[in-house]
Amino acid sequence: MQGLTTEEAKKRLRIYGENRIERRKRIPPWKIFLNQFTSPLVLLLLVAALLSFSLAIARGEAYTDSILIIAIVLLACIAGFVQDYKAEQTIEALQRLATPKVKVIRDGIEQEISSVELVPGDIIVLEGGDIIPADAKLVKGELQVDESPLTGESRAVRKGEGDNVYSGCGVFAGKAVAEVFATGMRTELGKITAKMQEIEEEKTPFQLQMDQLTR
Known part of the structure; x- marks a missing residue:
């Protein structure tokens, strides 16, 4: 599995922006x-x-x-x-659910990068103990995922090939490879945060x- 090239990843980063949850200034x-x-x-x-x-x-x-x-x-x-x-x-x-580092496959090599550099199309490697850094679709492997940040239910949810996993959710167990399809404020976590900041x-x-x- 080759993943994106470094040059393509840089282009997409300019298009989609950094993979971070933005918010208004903290109110004391x-x-x-x-x-x-x-x-x-x-x-x-x-x-x-x-x-x-x-x-x-x-x-x-x-x-x-x-x-x-x-x-x-x-x-x-x-x-x-x-x-x-x-x-x-x-x-x-x-x-605080954001994870600082993530394992990604680029130029055919598995490497560790800052999670803010992730872009749609990146191939990431997930395993037990990880916090999912972006919304992604599993292309290989199986995971037990904690989706409580999104659903409120703390029970483990089985995720297999073709299933979506979401930013901010924790991986209880397993190992899988996934393709990122949404980053930053375009993730489900980002949308929830935006609504909480905008809704009266x-x-x-x-x-x-x-x-x-x-x-």
Whole structure:
């Protein structure tokens, strides 16, 4: 099995780019928390708390309502923070699934290269203990694969000739040769990461109840 030539691999690298999962700049926890206070609903409640507090002082009354509103705002912001922080941690976990080195056949020689240099059409060698570096189709051999990063199920899945294996999944056992067909953000792992970064977070049940209260 010859694999790609070095020159062809360089050409494809220029076309497809490096095999890496891209993501937005990491958001620190304190910024995630402060972002919760930019919600129109939260701003509306803060204004209501301020007005209630001002009226209570003017009338010489207790400002119980103001305290209640502020407590509701804090609970909503904490709930939103927990949800957003978990999403941020999940994205970071997906990034850590990348493997630094991979065995590849180029110019008819098995060699070890940086996984970021992989391109579609590369022939890679996989065996027990490896993390699959890109989406690929098995052309020879058999593997027991952990697909939990994609499916959530940790049981071993048997993969044979003609089956697809996916970036970020671990190899429990076996040895196989596979042809890469997708790298970087074009892999299933890359698509999941992109969706998590782009899709607007759904509101928590508590936030939905707050929406109803302000109607």
